[in-house]
Every structure is written in C-alpha cells, then in structure tokens.
Amino acid sequence: MGAMTRRKVHERTILCEAFIRDDGLLEVEATLQDTKPYTVHLTEGHLEAGQPLHQMRLRIAVDADFMVHEAQAQTIHSPYRVCGGITPSYGALVGMRIGPGFLQEARKMLRGPLGCTHITELLPVVATTVFQASSALHAEADEGNQPAHVRRANALGRCHALRLDGEVVHRDFPDHATDTTLPNQRSPAPTET
The missing domain is CATH 3.90.1010 (Sufe protein. Chain: A)
Structure with missing residues (x-):
C-alpha cells in the first residue's frame, strides 16, 4: 500500500x-x-x-x-x-x-x-x-525504604505484562503467581494416535 x-x-x-x-x-x-x-x-x-x-x-x-x-x-x-x-x-x-x-x-x-x-x-x-504517581506518596511515607517492585504489587493482574500466570509475576512476585509452570515451559498436550 x-x-x-x-x-x-x-x-x-x-x-x-x-x-x-x-x-x-x-x-x-x-x-x-x-x-x-x-x-x-x-x-x-x-x-x-x-x-x-x-x-x-x-x-x-x-x-x-x-x-x-x-x-x-x-x-x-x-x-x-x-x-x-x-x-x-x-x-x-x-x-x-x-x-x-x-x-x-x-x-x-x-x-x-x-x-x-x-x-x-x-x-x-x-x-x-x-495510580502511576502514587508511588511518590508511598515513597515519602516509607522514606524510600520500600522497593518500587513491592509498591507495584497492587497492579498485578491488570495488564498483559503483569498477568498472574506470566513471566514477570513468576519472577518478581512469585507469591502472587497463579500457576507454578510458566506458559512457555508447559508440556504440549498429548496428541491422539
């Protein structure tokens, strides 16, 4: 075109x-x-x-x-x-x-x-x-002691990157992950013969 x-x-x-x-x-x-x-x-x-x-x-x-x-x-x-x-x-x-x-x-x-x-x-x-700016409020309240990734936990499950069964959640928030096997590590479904 x-x-x-x-x-x-x-x-x-x-x-x-x-x-x-x-x-x-x-x-x-x-x-x-x-x-x-x-x-x-x-x-x-x-x-x-x-x-x-x-x-x-x-x-x-x-x-x-x-x-x-x-x-x-x-x-x-x-x-x-x-x-x-x-x-x-x-x-x-x-x-x-x-x-x-x-x-x-x-x-x-x-x-x-x-x-x-x-x-x-x-x-x-x-x-x-x-929500994007709230980390500044929490940083002041925590005097900067709380890591940014901990403050982001309230965004889990709200977008593709932070889906509960995805790579980022498994890596950075394993306690919140809904599946212990990452999607790319799952075994393929058995095929009928």
Whole structure:
C-alpha cells in the first residue's frame, strides 16, 4: 500500500501532571484542549485556526488511600458561554475513593446534562495518573525504604505484562503467581494416535 496523503482536521491534546503537595496530598491536574486548523464559525462567535474550541481542566487531590479530598473542574474555552456553568458539579467527587467502581459511579453521577462530556472524559486519565504517581506518596511515607517492585504489587493482574500466570509475576512476585509452570515451559498436550 502506497503512502496516503492526509490533511489534519482536528487536534486533541491531553496533558496530565501529578504533584506532591506540602500537606501530603497527591494533586493530579488534567487539561484537555481541542483545536482546528481552520476558522470555526459558531453561533456565539468564531475561532481562528489554532484557537481552542475546548479547553477544560480537572484537578483532584487524594491521600495515600486514594480518597478524594478536593475536586475542581474549570472551563477555560468552550463553544458556548453556558458550558462552564456545570463545573461545580465535579465537587461531588470529594469523598469518593479512586479504585474499583470509581469510574462507573462518577460517570453515573455526571452523565449527560449532569456534567460536561469533555471534563468527564478526563476522569480515567486522572484516575490512572493517580495510580502511576502514587508511588511518590508511598515513597515519602516509607522514606524510600520500600522497593518500587513491592509498591507495584497492587497492579498485578491488570495488564498483559503483569498477568498472574506470566513471566514477570513468576519472577518478581512469585507469591502472587497463579500457576507454578510458566506458559512457555508447559508440556504440549498429548496428541491422539
């Protein structure tokens, strides 16, 4: 197949950053931005090429147990003036724990007209960043004494590399392995003659 000519018609960028605060909480901030490479005409005005059509931010602060202590949404740019009116609804995330069921419950609470599609799209990004950055919280709590591979144990079984019957778990977490024989060491099934 030959090279195809293509023309950009949309760009979405998502930036997610995590910070340890002086009060010991982990703060995660995600920003979504949509731009078009051409002028967009809207009922409430127009945007020149490259100007944000959407720019929304979601910031949460969690403790070492992933309990949400603060949640704040912000609409910086939107196609309609009323879009930002829904941002206080994201304060309802306070008191929730990021873990199994968090995304389903949050999406249910902020579905349809009860939330902003674009801010709600940032929930899984924020949640996974909390887990990725949580080692910093635990490192500070443990003063760096706990090896990183021990802190990763809570991710076991959640992806291909960390499957419970796989090579990495057998090597690094043998107490969590579900099968004592690695897949590539298993005897082939007997064949009928």
